[in-house]
Amino acid sequence: MTKTYAGGYRALKGIDLEIRRGEIFALLGPNGAGKTTLISIVCGIVNPSEGRVLADGHDIVRDYRAARSAIGLVPQELHTDAFETVHDTVRFSRGLYGKPPNPAYLEKILRELSLWDKRGEKIMALSGGMKRRVLIAKALSHEPSILFLDEPTAGVDVELRREMWAMVSRLRDSGVTIILTTHYIDEAEEMADRVGVINQGEIVLVEDKRVLMRKLGKKQLSLQLQAPLDAVPQALASDALTLSDDGNELVYTFDAQAEDTGIAALLKRLAEHGIEFKDLNTSQSSLEEIFVNLVKSPQAEKKPAPGAAQEVRA
Template structure:
């Protein structure tokens, strides 16, 4: 795996980030030497704890903030020197619910399309609104919509100018299950049509289900970029859980070389192993247990989820956690490391 800080340009990159750093007044460095290629047509998930730099990175790529060092190109257009061309390729769904409260849904989405110099296309806007279950709200003012409906409007606005690259910054935060399903269904359709999707999320199961590649950012540094399946093979572990027929007080010395954990009551034996390197380990373990007259009555296996891998990659000390000023609630597999 090529280290992120030394990433080489790839021919199919639609977004390229090179040696990007961001330092705010006062000396706080939000990003440190980020190098990243987003491949054309992929779904890329950018994961990281609160304050890791995800939103700062997206803001710079989308031209909403200036980098202290480095450069970004979108489909070959420099986001600073050729801002208009680069920005017209990008759609952004921000975290914050901000839009003109006094406009109707139809008016605000059409206005967003016009901002990017696109000719009116009522049929396309109608399709977007219908895909997001907004068509029956098209004449409703934004102020009268629920939070979930306002989130749908932000997505519609981001898609209004038919971008090649769509950024979704925490798109599922605070939305209902129906919207999440509608949104991910649309994301899959967009990807099938060739749109590149970059998402940040705390809902790790979404990244595990949707993404082709995973990037992990921590304290402003991109610590890993990897194909999702390769990542889970390389860093994931499996566990074999044996329920024993008879409790065991202590494990025999002959089993000392195995990664075994015995429950306090002596009834559950857990074997943790790397599936890539341990093709025959289970059979050997069972034979070794049998030789010691240890027998099991039930057997279950499990493997690391992307959430497990993420937590291990961004693990912070108790002192680090204490410094978090605004931690988010831990619900629905949301991770706030």
Template sequence: MTDIISICGLSKTYEGGFQALKTVDLSIRRGEIFALLGPNGAGKTTLISIVCGLVNGSTGSVTVDGHDIVRDYRAARALIGLVPQELTTDAFETVFNAVSFSRGLFGKPANPAYIEQVLKSLSLWDKRNNRIMTLSGGMKRRLLIAKALSHEPRVLFLDEPTAGVDVELRRDMWNLVRSLQQDGVTVILTTHYIEEAEEMADRIGVINRGEIILVEDKATLMRKLGRKQLTVHLQEALECVPPALARWELELADAGHALIYTYDTEGDSPGIATLLAALAEAGVAFKDVHTEQSSLEDIFVSLLQEAHA
């Protein structure tokens, strides 16, 4: 898969000396959904703003589909749609006119049929004659996406797209993003909702204090850094773990009524079947077992803790 965005040695230092980005190198693959995760102030919005031409970088280069964002900024920006966190549209304008105006800003000819299609896909068409000021918060969020799609971009940046919206609208937006990907649009998502990245992303990037600390395929990341936990519920309580079970490094829980085995999802950890057989040999009877696997949120928190250590 080829790269559609290439970021090399990008840094940003503001007046006063604050360094928001520190030599970022990052490539975004064509047609993927890429989730950029990081705490507040990590540099997510600064990075997106530079790629979209809203902020100038201090050093480094960025290309979008081969177009340098400085030397060939018109071609680069024409490929990009941005959904910011805040609505920046005249509240007294109509939805249809606002989206049509956004299309015109990129030099695209009028295309009412396409605008209608976009608004219908976002359940905004029935609102076409309404003033923006009458829309609910969720509908305004949909309007931001419609404006970003008005000029048919090949790259879509979503900066906290579902912040403050209800669960139903969040699911609708996820479905929209998947449909855009099927049409070949590359989607870059920043979010505080780890569930969102876990549900949608093909790859995960983690940024902290202006530095990219990890970029990995989501499935590989979950497999490499995720951990599983097996809980064995015992028929009778134990006072201590039998010496014959020492290799599993088990923990007693629930006042001795449960044994917990934590292991990596890949590697050379002793197998569960072997453990259960060893329990029987040691005379430890159990009545139930269940497993849990680390979520992306668990992995994200552990990565930040390691970075701060």
């Protein structure tokens, strides 16, 4: 799928993506990468220039009513009728999709989002975090099978973020497919089953989160030395060792996926040079570090896309 705007700007370039039923898929990318454009096309807000999109098996153009009824969208921007009450705006959203009234279901949503006590208040009287909860309630009002969360926790406090994470996990467990965009990489690391990285309108990588972190992550072994060093001995200079500024710590960086990391051999060589340590610990790259490296060098991990790749499935 591609999207070219007036003036020739290509926001999306040959997107080929399939999102699995019942998974949490995190779509990561810097500002302007094409995340919101992609979501807007799938949700029927923006038309693609080329390609085809299927949502729950329904073509979003030929069978747009069924496709849109399968999708719930929580947009980035906080916009809703300021003079409506919480309950009325959520009930109205359900009615827009032709769903029959279901007071018990709406009550359940509002309670899960801690909005039940606010149901009679007007939107304009709510805090920013509460307004964002209302947007989520509106998106869920018609019981969609696919839920898009476009920066759902932007500008909300840590407690609300945790509540939303718990709710998203419950939705996934109930079979809802969730596509999440976020600038909080720890959010993707906490919740996602798979991660897709988009940069400059192209999909750089799609991978299972745990596989991605094993495949592209680096591990570090940090050794707290008994006595400070002035420099790494010349004989050890090729061992990916770095010395802290104060000379009290040696850090060995190695591939997290490598079966033979050479740690035992390294420790033996350090002992042969009279270098003793009093403590050690290991750490592994976070998803944020992997993401930053991918965006800096998008071609490094990118596989050539087939020329006929023009379909997006959710």
